[in-house]
Amino acid sequence: MSEVFPRHVLCVLGSGLELSEMQRIAAGFGGFVLDREYSGAEPDPRMPGAFEASMAAVSFDEADRDAVRSHDTVGYLLSAPLMRELAADTSRRLLAATAALLRSGAAAVKNESNGLTHGRARWLALADDAAGATDENLAAALVAAWVKRPVYDGQVLYSCGMHLLGAPEVEIEPGTRPPAPEDLPGLVAHLDTLAIYLLTDPRAREIEDGAGFRMTEDAPRWVLRTGTCDRYDEDDLFFNPYGYVRLTREQ
Structure with missing residues (x-):
């Protein structure tokens, strides 16, 4: 890190x-x-x-x-x-x-x-x-205040600002490129739920690639992937030293 x-x-x-x-x-x-x-x-x-x-x-x-x-x-x-x-x-x-x-x-x-x-x-x-x-x-109020989302880079939807709260950025693979407008509210809800989890659950510091994530107990299962911040240089104000956590669809 x-x-x-x-x-x-x-x-x-x-x-x-x-x-x-x-x-x-x-x-x-x-x-x-x-x-x-x-x-x-x-x-x-x-x-x-x-x-x-x-x-x-x-x-x-x-x-x-x-x-x-x-x-x-x-x-x-x-x-x-x-x-x-x-x-x-x-x-x-x-x-x-x-x-x-x-x-x-x-x-x-x-x-x-x-x-x-x-x-x-x-x-x-x-x-x-x-x-x-x-x-x-x-956590929800701070995410709403300080985290820009969703940002789309042609591959994933992602956040910018979680570094200001001491946590990795959150990302999600939309399934279609670009994501369908009707799917955006659900995708953003997943980003926000993951962001709040990262800020409030002590287990979030121990996330491993391949771990499962669900919005609710009976919701579809997503897979968590982690990585380092490669969008911005270290001297960029947007740079997140804690990397990112990405939601990918379970195959």
């Missing part, structure tokens, strides 16, 4: 929110600092395109797009490198910090470490879901 430690890099657009205030709010949630080199107190004309490329269409409304277009500040908040055992808790705290920033003048937020954004209402709902949640409910 790679010795690289992932980290969150959060892009925060301000609208009347100064960089010093971004830093103060984020620091209140522990361990998050402002990258002074890349942050700036002026608008960046690349941001509308950057947010659209980060799955904005899924949860943005016109007010979110207007907020991106009218931003006046760009701040980059960094987490410390994520030790595996602390990654989920750090991500929970960063989700709470994101909600606090949005309630204090942030126009929009996206994560450079997974290429994912949400609209304001979606960010706040996810933070509310995570607040006070435990076990599977907390």
